[in-house]
Amino acid sequence: MISVRFLGTGGARFVVAKQIRASGGMWFRFSPEPGEDAGPLTQIHVDPGPGALVRATSAVPPCEPAELDALVLSHKHLDHAGDINVMIEAMTTGGFRRRGALLAPRDAFEGEAVIFPYAAKFVAERRYLEEKAGPYAINDVELRTSVRHLHGVDTYGMHFLYRGTTVSYMPCGRFFDGLAEDYAAHHPDVLIVNVLRYRDSMKVDHLNFDEARAVLRTVRPKVAVMTHFSTKMLEQRPERLARELEDELGFRVFAAYDGWTLDASTEIAAAAGV
Ligand SMILES: [Zn+2]
Ligand SMILES: [Zn+2]
Secondary structure (H helix, E strand, O other): OEEEEEEEOEOOHHHHHHOOOOEEEEEEEEOOOOOOOOOOOEEEEEOOOOOHHHHHHHOOOOOOHHHOOEEEOOOOOHHHHOOHHHHHHHHOOOOOOOEEEEEEEHHHHOOOOOOOHHHHOOEEEEEEEOOOOOOEEEOOEEEEEEEEOEOOOOOEEEEEEEOOEEEEEEOOOEOOOOHHHHHHOOOOOEEEEEOOEOOOOOOOOOOEHHHHHHHHHHHOOOEEEEEOEOHHHHHOOHHHHHHHHHHHHOOEEEEOOOOOEEEHHHHHHHHOOO
16 A cells, blocks of 8 residues: 655745645555555655645645654755655654654755754764665665756755655756656556746746646656645646646646645556456
8 A cells, every 4th residue: 555645735934834735744654454565564754844744634534744754855945845854853743752763865955954963863863865776775665866956056856766656856956958767667566756936038947837747748657746835836726727638648647735635545446457
């Protein structure tokens, strides 16, 4: 069983500052299906932006930080990392229980760090994410990283492999030749992609909708999810754009919304006609 709860689906400064969409990141759960070999439940919180702790604990049923196995940052920008120290304290019960793992690019720990050194010490295992690296083991979940994104700070995408299923996350970054191919090489069953912009000619380090379409056309996951929306994307109604892509590409495409849980296993099975 793999599920992803969206504790936030907003991106860009304005949406996050106004909390037009929340910015709590994504909460992954990996657990054996009934009848499969026994194994642990593994919970991983990715990109805990501003409000992550509040969104997690007020979810129904709650996402329980003290049961988290790992916190993972794609990069150190505030909309992805605003609550990282808060979540470290929550995962370790205020630092009293040294446990869990913390995986982030090196520049989140050093220089203009966003992870406080005192908080990092509460975590049992700290790992630097590097380009095209891994597997990093989190219980029996394997995390591999993508090619380096073009995004100003150290930024890596993620491929979570669990019992033969791969769920990938493409965080923020500028489009470039080879980006989609790097993700396609992992053959993700599910691809979650940050689509911040709609159509514009701004030279900024984010994908727009047409670039996301090109990425999905190359990667061809069984299930795709768009998230991390700016006001321009929200004005276009992301669920309408998702249906447009679905008709065009021939696989399931969702537009994430705050509080939504993607039941990845069920959607993958449905896509395969099982
Ligand atoms: Zn972002
Ligand atoms: Zn960013």
